[in-house]
Amino acid sequence: MFKPVRKMSSITALGVSLMLPLGAVQAEVADVDIAALQAQMATQQAQMAALQEQIEALKSQQLVTQKEVSKVGENIVTRTPSGDLLIGETTLAIGGYIKAQSTLSTNGFADGKASEIVTPGSLRTVDERQGTRSSFSARQSRFNIGTSTPVAGDTLTTFVEVDFYGADDEANEFVSNSYAPRLRHAYGSWGNWLAGQTWSTFMDLNGLGEVDAFGQHASAVFVRQAQLRYTQPFAGGSLQFALENPEDAGDDQSLPDIIGRVNFDGSWGHASVAAMARKLSLDDGASKDSKWGDAYSVTGRFPTFGKDDIRLQANYGNLGRYMGLRSFPDALTANGEIEEVDAWGLSAIYRHFWTDTLRSSLAYSRSGLDSSGTANMTDSYDTAFVNLMWSPIANTTLGIEYQRFDLEEVDGDTFDLDRVHFSAQYNF
Missing domain, CATH: 1.20.5 (Single alpha-helices involved in coiled-coils or other helix-helix interfaces)
Known part of the structure; x- marks a missing residue:
């Protein structure tokens, strides 16, 4: 169921x-x-x-x-705010200028390929029977390289500069106008020490002024040479001591030239006093003699009205090759003895600014012998310059300058030169 x-x-x-x-x-x-x-x-x-x-x-x-x-x-090249190159910790500065010059000179003055430079020696080549000469040159153009590197808690600085006033043996003005480079400066400095070739410690650039006849006025102390210098700054200035290359009439001496300088700087301007001691020696294989010579220099640069300034210079003593492009000899030798030659020099340079870009300098300089001399030695030497300098754009200066040179020898012979100098300078 x-x-x-x-x-x-x-x-x-x-x-x-x-x-x-x-x-x-x-x-x-x-x-x-x-x-x-x-x-x-x-x-x-x-x-x-x-x-x-x-x-x-x-x-x-x-x-x-x-x-x-x-x-x-860190080693890649970069630029500093001022435009220099920075390589690691080293600042590299490249500078100089291109300068074109033209001169129109009286009395047949044409001193070879360096006719734009007037020295007492070249001035003696003028001939009043000859007419004017013109000359063009770019030899004053120069190139320099400087470095600064922090080293051991201070700054290591180097500087090298050349222009083209080298030997004339390979130069010509027929085709290539080839001119050899010439060493102007080559030195290094670290802390208070400087070693190498540069302006003599006996020379103060403040005494030169803005003239196209650079270093050519009669009383100018104008020397570059190898040296060892120590500089001790102090509030308002510096103290300098140097041992520099000795030279007397083409002969190196037994001891270096000993130079000391004290500089004072402030809003009032600049003043400087220098002293030099040099041992002059005669050692020609037949006679031996030596004498100590001394020389002194005082310079000043002072502001006057607006941007104007005046520059003053006074020199005295055994100046020889140090003053006026060797207007006076370092020493005389006679009868187996050496005797230093003393001379003096004075100059004043006033610079006036017409506008911010247009300015003029008026310069007068005179030097004279303060020792007995032979017939063809310089007894007095005078120079005068007046110019107009125009800087229409940055790093560029165009100039025209009238120059007058007068030299008189102990025997009464005179040599004079009038010259008009044109220049165009482009800094880089």
């Missing part, structure tokens, strides 16, 4: 009995999947950790590279 209730119960019981192992299987499968996922995640985490290590390694390598680049960058 069919009993539905019993049948359903049986089916239900069977289903339940069948479902029990199926759930267990599903739970087992779920457990297996979770374990696999966990293992996979662990693998991925390990991979991520390895990847992170690689990233950190790359970052470290990049940092090292940046430091190396930065270190290399």
Whole structure:
């Protein structure tokens, strides 16, 4: 007999009995999947950790590279605010100028290829029977390189400069106008010390003024030579002491020239006093003799009205080659004895600014012999200059200057020269 209730119960019981192992299987499968996922995640985490290590390694390598680049960058050329070159810790300055000159001279004055420079020796070549001569030149153009480097708590400075007034042997004015370079300056300084070739410590640039006949006025102390110099600054100035190359009539002497200078600077202007002692010797293989000579120099530069200034210079003593481009000899020799030659020199230079870009300088200088001399020695030497300088744009100066030179010898012979000088200077 069919009993539905019993049948359903049986089916239900069977289903339940069948479902029990199926759930267990599903739970087992779920457990297996979770374990696999966990293992996979662990693998991925390990991979991520390895990847992170690689990233950190790359970052470290990049940092090292940046430091190396930065270190290399210290030697890359850059510019300072003033326009100089900076290489590491060394500042490199390149400068100079191009200067074109033209002169129109009387009395046949044309001293070879250096006719733009008038010396007492070249002045003696003039001939009043001859007419005017014109000359063009760019030999005064110059080039210089300077460096400054911090070294041991101070600054090491070097400077080298050349122009083109070198030997004339290979020069010509027919085709190439070739001129040899000439050393002007070559020195190094560190702290208070300077060694090398530069302006003599006996010379004060403040006494020269702005004239195209640079260093050619009669009383100018104008010498560049090798030396060892010590400078001690003090409030309002400096004290200098130097041993410099000795020279007398083409002969090196046994002791260096000994020079001391004291400089004073302030809003009132500049003043300087220098003294020199030099031993003059005669040693020609037949006679020996020596004498000590001394010389003194006083210079000043003082502001006057507006931008104007006046420059003064007075020199006295055994000046010889130091003054006036060797207007007077260092010494005379006679009967196996040597005797120093004393001379004196005075100059005044006034500069007036017509405008900020237009200015003029008026200069007069006179020197004379203060010892007994032979017939053809210089007894007196005078120079006078007046100019007009115009700087229409930066680093450029155009000039015209009238120049007068008068020289008289002990025997009464005279030599004079009138000259007009034109110039165009371009600084870089």
